[in-house]
Amino acid sequence: MRDHPLFVPFRGDHLAAVVTTPEQTARGLVVFLQGAGGATRTHRYRLWTRAARRLAGDGIASVRMDYRGIGDSTGAYAFEMEAPPVEEALTVVTLVLDRLGLDGFGVVGNCIGARTAFGLAARTESCRSVACILPMALGPVLERRGENGVASLGASTAKLLPGRVAHWASRVRRLGPFGGRPDLRFIPEVSIAVRGGTKVLFLHGGTEESRQRLVAGAKALPAVALGEGASPVQIWRMPAEGTSGFRPLETQRVVVDSVTEWMDRTLPVSAADARSTRRSAGAA
Amino acid sequence: MTTDDPFGPLRSYEDSRLGIREMFLVPLVSGAETVAVLSVPLEQMLPCGWIICHSFGMEQLYLQPLEVEVARRLASAGFPVLRFHAQGYGDSALPTDRASFRSQVEGAIQAANLLMESTGASEIGFLGARLGATVAALAAERIDASSLVLWEPVMEGRRYVEALLRSGAVTELASRGREQGESDLAQQLHQTGIVDVDGFPLRRAVVEEMSGIDLHQEISRFSGSSLVVQVSRSGIERADLRRLTGRLASVGGRASLQIVTDPLARMFGLQRYHSSSGRKADTQGDLSEALISRTLAWCLEGLEPDSIRRQEGA
Known part of the structure; x- marks a missing residue:
């Protein structure tokens, strides 16, 4: 496993990121997107650093990044739930995929990072998988009413x-x-991503009531409603007690375990598989 | 780093407006790799380099924006600056439960050697906030550093630990509705060797080492210049910081205590971004600016006339 810190040019600023690569050729890439409340690329309690190392052990590369104005990135800090930093994430992902010779990725997002994750998935066909972490509220993936x-x-x-x-x-x-x-109404990017073939995990830690709403909302998504084959949308549970801000320690362990397991399941099983996917996409 | 690194050319960038270059390094610190950022001026470099020492637990995250900003401003003024993640933090190789106060001090000293090797700096200054200031002071004491800047230093480790446990107890009550006193957490720590404080694993060994810290007593031979900054709402000078400054003056050279007054002084070291209507804003920008401008002025004031002439000629 190896860490490669880098600065990615972005509209006159520089986005700081760390790419973690496995010893062998990577079979896929995972992008980590935290909330924008001041958490840096490692996320609170180093959740992303820990998950990156587990993924590298499974042959999967990853990149964690600082948004503009946060951590080691330059520029002015800005946070607006209605304007997630999709362009920033897309710039970093595109560069890292190119340098690693990969064409498919998964994305893990929390808070505004979850909204950004679906924004990325809706914008590019290369996004195979989303893990959306919702420890308390569903707000980040809901349309503003x-x-x-x-x-x-x-x-x-x-x-x-x-x-x-x-x-x-x-x-x-x-x-x-x-x-x-009221019906739960996802942001449109969720439907676009699912319709485009992206597999989605909701890692949910809220109340039973919000879980039921989430289940109902997920069932209404296009590919899920068709009911063909295994559902591309899954909802896994996080420990519901005391999950505010990824506390206690047990919650952190569940997040790291779940994210790595989901990406292991949904990204190509080997580097050869990833290459053949790339070739067939090129032929098409 | 080998030449086959596909990201090698992206390790650094230049900011012509600030007149600095920043470069990522992956040094060995405390026996394992970590990630560091070296900030240097594009023009003539001053002989004194600065090491930024981060704080403990969640404070490391909350104080980071201030540390990044001061590093860039110092570099812009001509000083080379290195900031890094001690083991157990950020991008470092070892797990969080390996974080300890002593390894932070050792890491700071190793970072100082790295800074001297990579920039040719002949003098070293250490800067830190809260427990990071305590780390900075102990590192400066150990290697005869030339300068020291302490922002709101933690004077007594025992009281700092008590405050951590109290905060953990309050969080338990707020998030789980479970009333757990500070003494319950202390008992749990004694029984299991580890306790969850606001999501941070605090080990008994770390508590024991931190409880023994008395900054006033630890200073015995540091002979450089020092600036102690108190962050205060009222502007009333703290007796313990006055005593520390006296101690630094008695064993060393120039030592001064300055007070930065700010209505949000009590939030120093806590979360600085707060949300309203789907937006978040930085609530500590003014406080950060006051700390940084005072510190920069002090650093420049202490320069030898030769250094200033070299800077002006550059």
């Missing part, structure tokens, strides 16, 4: 409100302003 009401109130904002107000704001956020139960 309305611009002016509490229906679009984020969970983190609700936490700042006084007790009873926060309680009702939370109910309204989950159930809709009139107490009904």
Whole structure:
């Protein structure tokens, strides 16, 4: 296993990244995308560093990156859930795939990184697999409902409100302003990715109620609704207790195990397999 | 690094606006590889190089933006600067539960040797915030460094550990609704040898080594110049930092205590990005700028006249 730190030019700035390669020829690439609340390329508790090493042991290369203005990247910091850094991620992935001679990748995302992951998957046919980590809220992969009401109130904002107000704001956020139960509506990139053949894992750590919503939403996705063969969308559970910010230590272990297992299952089984996939894509 | 590295040419970049080059290095520190960033001026380099020492646990992550910024600004002013992940942190090779205070001090000293070898720096300064400042002071003490900058240093390891355990207990209560006192965590630490503090594995051996730290006592021979910065909401000078500054002056040379006042002083070392309406913003930009500009002014003030002339001539 070897780490290759690098700076990727991006619109006048430089994105810092670390590529981890296995000893043997890599059979695929995984891109790690954390939230944008200040976490660097290693993610909190070094989740990405740990997963990168496990993947390298399975013959899979990976790249973890700092968004613009974060960690060792240059530029100004900006975070907007409605404007995920898809271009930044695409620039890094394209460069790394080219340098490693690969053409397929998987992507692991958390918080705004999950939204970015689906943005990447929708933009390129090279994305074979997405692992979307949702420790608490489904918000990062849901469409924003309305611009002016509490229906679009984020969970983190609700936490700042006084007790009873926060309680009702939370109910309204989950159930809709009139107490009904609105359908879960994914961002369009989720459907585009699934329709394009990308396999999707939701690693979910929220309440049972939000899990049921997620299950219902996943069943409504195009390729899943057809019900042909094994489902391309799976929902795995993270320990639900105390998962705020990937605590406790057990939660971190489950995340690393799940992500590596999912990518091991969904990326080509060998470098030769990856090469033949590339040849047939070229012939087509 | 061998020549077959497909990413070799991307190891560094230049910023002509700041007048610096930054380069990734993969040095051996504390017996295993890690990732470091060397920041150097594009023009004439000053003889004093700086090592940035990061803090402990989650503070390492929260203080990183400040450390990156000060490294770039120091390099822009002519100083070579090296920052690195100690073992157990970031991109380093060893696992998180191998992080320890002593290995951070050893790592800082090894980083100083690397900086001297790679840039020709003849003098070394150490800079750090919170427990990183304590690391910096002990490293400076060990290798006769020329300069030291301590931002809000941790004076007593025992109190720092108690605060970590208290924070872990509060998190348990907030996230699991499980009331667990600081003493329960201490008992768990004693029984199992490891305790989960805000998602960070804290080992008994590390707690024991940190509990023995008394920064005032540890300083006995450092003879360089030092700047101690207190971050305060009120502006009232802390007696322990005044005492530390006196100690540094009595064993060394120039030593000064400066106070940076900021309404968010209590947030120093904590999460700096906070969200509102789907956006996040940096709440500590002003505090960072005040710390960096004070530090830069102090570093430049201490330069030998020869160095300044060389800089101006360059």
